[in-house]
Amino acid sequence: MKADSFLLLLLRSSSCISPNQTPTASSSLINKLLIHSTILDSHASYALPLLAAARRSPVTTLVAAFFLLALFIYGEDVRTIAELSIDDYLYPDADLYNVSGLPPLVLPPPTCDLSSGHWVFDNTSVPAYREKECTFLTRQVTCLANGRPDDLWQYWRWQPNDCSLPTFDARRFMEAMRGKRLMFVGDSLNRNQWESLVCLVQPILSKGRKKIVKRGNFNTFYAMEYRATLQFYWAPFLVQSNSDNPNFHHIDERIISPEMIEAHAKNWKDVDYLIFNSYIWWMNTQDIKVRKTDARAWKDNDEVPRMDAYGRVFKTWSNWLETNVDPAKTSVFFMTISPIHISPRQWGNPNGIRCVKETLPVLNYTEPLDLNHDMRMYDMVMNVAKNMKNVPVTVINITRMSDYRKDAHTSLYTIRQGKLLTPEQKAKPQKFADCIHWCLPGVPDVWNQILYTRILSKSSPPSPIPSLPPQRQAGV
Ligand SMILES: *[C@@H]1O[C@H](CO)[C@@H](O)[C@H](O)[C@H]1NC(C)=O
Numbered sequence: 001m002k003a004d005s006f007l008l009l010l011l012r013s014s015s016c017i018s019p020n021q022t023p024t025a026s027s028s029l030i031n032k033l034l035i036h037s038t039i040l041d042s043h044a045s046y047a048l049p050l051l052a053a054a055r056r057s058p059v060t061t062l063v064a065a066f067f068l069l070a071l072f073i074y075g076e077d078v079r080t081i082a083e084l085s086i087d088d089y090l091y092p093d094a095d096l097y098n099v100s101g102l103p104p105l106v107l108p109p110p111t112c113d114l115s116s117g118h119w120v121f122d123n124t125s126v127p128a129y130r131e132k133e134c135t136f137l138t139r140q141v142t143c144l145a146n147g148r149p150d151d152l153w154q155y156w157r158w159q160p161n162d163c164s165l166p167t168f169d170a171r172r173f174m175e176a177m178r179g180k181r182l183m184f185v186g187d188s189l190n191r192n193q194w195e196s197l198v199c200l201v202q203p204i205l206s207k208g209r210k211k212i213v214k215r216g217n218f219n220t221f222y223a224m225e226y227r228a229t230l231q232f233y234w235a236p237f238l239v240q241s242n243s244d245n246p247n248f249h250h251i252d253e254r255i256i257s258p259e260m261i262e263a264h265a266k267n268w269k270d271v272d273y274l275i276f277n278s279y280i281w282w283m284n285t286q287d288i289k290v291r292k293t294d295a296r297a298w299k300d301n302d303e304v305p306r307m308d309a310y311g312r313v314f315k316t317w318s319n320w321l322e323t324n325v326d327p328a329k330t331s332v333f334f335m336t337i338s339p340i341h342i343s344p345r346q347w348g349n350p351n352g353i354r355c356v357k358e359t360l361p362v363l364n365y366t367e368p369l370d371l372n373h374d375m376r377m378y379d380m381v382m383n384v385a386k387n388m389k390n391v392p393v394t395v396i397n398i399t400r401m402s403d404y405r406k407d408a409h410t411s412l413y414t415i416r417q418g419k420l421l422t423p424e425q426k427a428k429p430q431k432f433a434d435c436i437h438w439c440l441p442g443v444p445d446v447w448n449q450i451l452y453t454r455i456l457s458k459s460s461p462p463s464p465i466p467s468l469p470p471q472r473q474a475g476v
């Protein structure tokens with residue numbers, strides 16, 4: 001049954017509208033509701049039992065009508081909750097761990113160092129997905145659609161020296177995510193990785209049962225059949241700062257508040273997998289502005305050396321984790337430095353312009369590449385991670401492997417302030433090339449392959465439930 005006719009029937013059968021008349025006030029309401037009839041359609045199976053009840057009782061009719069109205073009035077939140085609860089009905093087995101039919105899980109030994117290795121050209125097993133097939137990608141990273149002429153950067157597989165990385169198996173991963181929340185927290189590089197993860201899992205999810213909702217600091221991907229959410233949370237310094245609005249911030253005028261984290265961290269509670277990063281926003285200047293402890297406004301600040309502030313932030317961050325995270329429920333990860341490629345001399349190309357002319361990775365592994373990262377920051381995080389008392393932090397070392405990938409940045413094939421680069425901007429690559437973010441598919445897919453390996457090594461799967469739970473009765 002079409003949901004819109006169902007609604008009309010509901011409204012007409014209630015006492016306020018007579019069957020032969022279409023009063024103007026109500027008709028505009030009806031029209032408004034009809035606009036949303038696609039959403040209603042997905043609720044139709046839920047509505048059927050209500051309809052049967054509505055024939056018998058005008059009270060049920062009104063209750064049903066108000067329920068449906070509330071769906072629209074309260075917008076996304078209610079819709080999401082409603083859809084998830086409808087999944088209870090549509091997917092009674094949504095919490096059943098089910099790996100039947102999957103090949104056995106083969107993981108590298110925990111002692112194998114996944115971060116040392118080399119890139120192998122492989123145009124049969126990578127990329128894991130195609131840019132065109134993942135409609136969730138934002139224009140920031142769709143390099144081919146944005147006009148990038150070469151496509152070789154997609155065809156490199158990461159080969160660790162002493163073992164092999166398992167292929168990302170989307171179904172296996174989603175089984176581990178059943179009923180769970182995973183959240184990336186940090187800057188746009190973590191968003192880059194979140195977009196990659198969404199593309200890696202989305203092919204196995206049914207149409208209409210997956211979606212992205214962007215609100216405030218959250219980008220949330222819902223995988224309804226699995227009752228799972230994969231989220232990205234914007235907090236480029238982890239602690240509170242004047243750059244916490246994901247849409248309005250000035251990288252040049254950033255001021256942080258190293259001891260204040262609660263406004264962000266309250267959103268991280270009870271998440272099953274937390275994946276942090278924070279580096280690039282620290283790199284503009286040697287000193288950073290820090291809000292005074294008793295300050296009334298951001299303008300009341302001191303300038304301190306970057307490392308001092310970074311240390312204070314990680315003290316706040318680790319204290320928060322130790323007091324608020326239950327290590328039996330939550331696994332914590334930290335992604336190391338994602339390299340920028342702006343000085344071609346560092347990889348021996350005196351004619352290069354930032355990363356713009358690069359179409360191949362660095363393939364000479366005899367001497368380590370030095371891209372001049374601030375390794376003190378790297379070491380600081382390693383140290384904090386090592387000294388955690390109750391909450392283990394797994395550091396995922398992506399720095400060296402990504403160092404080699406001068407070819408894989410979005411470069412001139414991206415957006416700036418919401419628009420594709422103009423020909424005039426493209427003519428000034430020195431100024432406009434983005435050698436920070438990565439094209440997708442691409443390097444962040446490999447980061448996720450490592451994350452996948454670590455998550456599956458950690459999660460001891462629940463034993464499969466032998467029989468289905470009794471079917472829930474709807475509409476009672
Ligand atoms: C488990 O998954 C397989 C493959 O998708 C499916 O055929 C089977 O019905 C599922 N079993 C249960 C109990 O849901």
Ligand SMILES: *[C@@H]1O[C@H](CO)[C@@H](O)[C@H](O)[C@H]1NC(C)=O
Nearest residue numbers: 115116117382397399400401
């Ligand atoms: C990160 O990986 C690189 C390459 O294997 C290695 O040289 C470096 O020591 C690693 N860093 C840490 C802290 O493990």
Ligand SMILES: *[C@@H]1O[C@H](CO)[C@@H](O)[C@H](O)[C@H]1NC(C)=O
Nearest residue numbers: 121122123124125126152155
């Ligand atoms: C893969 O790369 C090889 C070597 O460049 C090329 O000959 C072959 O046609 C490529 N295959 C595909 C499917 O692109």
Ligand SMILES: *[C@@H]1O[C@H](CO)[C@@H](O)[C@H](O)[C@H]1NC(C)=O
Nearest residue numbers: 348363364365366367368369
């Ligand atoms: C690789 O790099 C080393 C040291 O920079 C250099 O001596 C060697 O010639 C390079 N090899 C190739 C094949 O370019």
